[in-house]
Amino acid sequence: MPRKKRRRPHGQGSVYKRGPGCFTIAWWDGSQRRTKGGFATRDFAERALARIVNEVRAGEVGLAPDPRSQPRLEELADRWLERRMHTHRAAKDDGSRWRKHLKPFFGRMRPGEVDASNIRKFIEQKLLEGLSPGTVGLCIRLLSTFFSDIVEQRFVGVNPVSTLPRSTRRLYRVALDPRGVPFLERSEDIRRVFLNMPEPCRVAFAVGALAGLRTGEILGLEWQDVDLEARRLHVRQQVQDGRLGPVKDDDARVVPILKSLSPILSEWRLATGGAGLLFKPPHPTRGGRPGRPAAFIRQHTLRRHLLDALRTCELEEMTWYQATRHSFASHWVLSGGSIEKLSAVLGHSSVTTTQRYAHLRPDLFMESDFDRVQVDLARPRGDVVSVCPQPEDGAVSYAAATRASGPAH
Numbered sequence: 001m002p003r004k005k006r007r008r009p010h011g012q013g014s015v016y017k018r019g020p021g022c023f024t025i026a027w028w029d030g031s032q033r034r035t036k037g038g039f040a041t042r043d044f045a046e047r048a049l050a051r052i053v054n055e056v057r058a059g060e061v062g063l064a065p066d067p068r069s070q071p072r073l074e075e076l077a078d079r080w081l082e083r084r085m086h087t088h089r090a091a092k093d094d095g096s097r098w099r100k101h102l103k104p105f106f107g108r109m110r111p112g113e114v115d116a117s118n119i120r121k122f123i124e125q126k127l128l129e130g131l132s133p134g135t136v137g138l139c140i141r142l143l144s145t146f147f148s149d150i151v152e153q154r155f156v157g158v159n160p161v162s163t164l165p166r167s168t169r170r171l172y173r174v175a176l177d178p179r180g181v182p183f184l185e186r187s188e189d190i191r192r193v194f195l196n197m198p199e200p201c202r203v204a205f206a207v208g209a210l211a212g213l214r215t216g217e218i219l220g221l222e223w224q225d226v227d228l229e230a231r232r233l234h235v236r237q238q239v240q241d242g243r244l245g246p247v248k249d250d251d252a253r254v255v256p257i258l259k260s261l262s263p264i265l266s267e268w269r270l271a272t273g274g275a276g277l278l279f280k281p282p283h284p285t286r287g288g289r290p291g292r293p294a295a296f297i298r299q300h301t302l303r304r305h306l307l308d309a310l311r312t313c314e315l316e317e318m319t320w321y322q323a324t325r326h327s328f329a330s331h332w333v334l335s336g337g338s339i340e341k342l343s344a345v346l347g348h349s350s351v352t353t354t355q356r357y358a359h360l361r362p363d364l365f366m367e368s369d370f371d372r373v374q375v376d377l378a379r380p381r382g383d384v385v386s387v388c389p390q391p392e393d394g395a396v397s398y399a400a401a402t403r404a405s406g407p408a409h
Contacts, residue, residue, distance in 0.1 A: 012027075012049075012050075012053055012158055012162065012163075013025060013026055013027035013028070013049045013052070013053050014026045014027075014049075015042060015045045015046060015049060017042070018037060021040050021041075022037065022038070022039070022040075023037070023039040023040070023041065023042055023044070023045040024036065024037035024038075024039070024045070025037075025039070025045050025048060025049040025052070027049060027052055027053055027056065028056075029056055036048070036052075042165055043116070043165050043167075046116060046163045046165055047115060047116055047117065047163070049163070050115060050116070050158050050160060050163045051115075053157055053158050054112060054156060054157040054158050055157075056157070057154075057157025057158070070110045070111055070112060070155055071110070071155075072107065072108055072109065072110055073106050073107055073108075073109050073110065073111065073114070073146075074103055074107035074108065076111070076146075076150055076155065077098055077102075077103065077107070077146060080146055080149055080150075081094065081095045081098060089240070089245065092241075094142055097135075097138060097139050097142055098142065098146075101126065101131070101135075101139050102122075102139055102142065102143055105122045105125070106118075106122070106143070111147075111150055111155045111156035112156055114147075114160050115160050115163070116160060116163050116164050116165065116168065118160075119140070119143070119160060119161065119164060119168070120164075120168045120171075122139075123136055123140065123168065123171050123172055124171070126139070127171065127172075133171070133172045133173060133174050133175075134172075134174045136171075136172040137172040137173070137174065140161060140164075140172060141161075143161055144159060144161035144162070147159040147160060147161060179359060181322060181326060182316050182318045182322055183318070183322055183323070183326045183327040183330045184209070184315070184323055184327040185330075187331070189313065189315060190209050190210075190327065192309075192313045192315075193205065193306070193309045193310065193313055193315070193323065194206055194209075196308075196309035196312045196313060197305050197306065197308075197309045198305060199271075200268075200278075200279045200280070200297070201297075201301070201302055201305040201306075203264060203265075203268050203278070203279070204218050204219070204278075204279050204297070204302060205302070205306065205323070205324060206261060206264050207221070207261070207265075207278075208320070208323075208324025208325055208328070209323065209324045209327050209328055210258050210260055210261040210264075210328065211233060211255050211256075211257070211258070211261060211328065211345075212255065212324075212325050212328035212329060212332075212342075212345055212346050213233075213235060213255065213324075213325070214238065214248070214321075214325060214347075215299050215302065215320055215321070215324075216238035216239045216240050216299075217235050217237075217238045217247060218278075218279065219238070219239040219277075219279055219296050219297055219299075220237040220238040220239045220244055220247075220277075221233070221235075221277070221278045221279070222237075222276060222277055222278065223269065223272075223274045223275055223276065223277075223278060226257075226265060226269075226278070228257065228262065228265060228266055228269070231256060231257040231262060232254050232255070232256065232257060233254065233255040233256075233257055234252070234254055235247060235252060235253050235254070235255055235347070236252040239296050242295070242296065243295075247347065248347065249347075249349060251347060251349070253344065253345075253347050255345050256345070277296075279296075279297050280296075280297075281295070281296060281297050281298075299320070302320055303319070303320050306320055306323055310323070325346070329342060329346060329354070329357050330357060330360055332345075332357075333357045333358070333360040333361055334360050334361075334362065336361075336362055339351060339354055339355065339357070339358060339361075342354055342357070
């Protein structure tokens with residue numbers, strides 16, 4: 001299937017290839033469409049187009065042509081991150097990435113000085129420092145979000161990240177092979193790990209491995225969200241940074257309670273009284289700041305007990321996410337479950353994200369697929385030519401059998 005052409009955002013011009021080593025750019029100057037050709041590479045054409053579009057927009061809003069009159073990116077970013085703290089759940093992580101990676105490289109620059117070549121230098125530098133491509137990609141996406149904001153404020157006319165050529169984007173592409181991600185492959189292994197974990201961690205593990213909930217969603221479950229009679233879990237909140245908040249993307253969902261999970265939750269409700277949180281810390285007076293009781297079980301506590309159980313069962317070490325959520329999704333697909341239903345259960349925003357488990361489907365190749373290409377290789381008399389090695393006692397070779405069948409038509 002051919003790769004879908006990536007569309008350039010509206011108002012940022014176009015780049016065309018007119019022949020070998022000849023690229024042409026086109027842009028709108030007011031109501032007139034202008035073109036310019038003669039660029040040897042697409043990268044040169046992209047950079048020239050970005051500069052021209054920036055100049056055109058600067059003229060439209062009356063910005064001074066001297067970029068030195070603009071504030072530096074570190075000043076703009078401080079105000080942007082402060083506003084972001086009130087609107088985005090991951091603002092704390094965004095601030096950390098900006099201070100640690102982006103600010104030392106881009107902080108002293110001005111908006112008009114950042115272009116595709118500077119961004120490529122940043123990517124190559126971080127990769128040489130040993131930063132993973134995934135983390136580099138997060139930094140580039142954060143930079144793009146930041147520039148989208150200052151484009152709206154008319155500090156710059158175009159987002160330079162949107163002008164990155166495909167060769168640069170490949171540098172931070174994450175090559176994730178889902179076949180290499182470990183999970184508990186046998187249902188017996190899930191049972192053994194469950195039995196070797198203490199309460200309440202073992203019940204939390206069961207909810208993750210048999211309902212596919214994220215760790216924060218497990219710790220945020222309350223008994224009012226559990227309907228054992230209708231066999232439904234209402235996932236509407238999660239624990240993050242030690243406090244309750246909305247689930248990812250503010251997308252509450254309903255998850256079915258499987259037959260194997262129902263008796264575990266029924267017994268746990270009797271043991272805990274069936275009120276409040278499902279999983280309360282075993283020692284509520286410990287943890288947190290002095291004088292402040294711990295309100296939730298800490299995620300590192302769950303991971304520690306999981307690793308102990310895996311070692312006891314002599315199983316491969318894996319993360320809590322892999323042992324619970326990833327194992328649930330894998331077993332769902334292996335049992336023939338629908339990818340679309342799995343996407344709804346996991347709370348994915350797109351089925352495309354869930355497709356990473358599609359390689360586990362038992363019906364990956366249907367019976368009819370084995371008859372797609374039909375070629376009759378029989379000899380004219382009806383005897384099939386053998387392509388297997390033959391014993392030496394008087395048997396003819398494949399080449400001899402082919403010659404004996406006569407010339408090809």
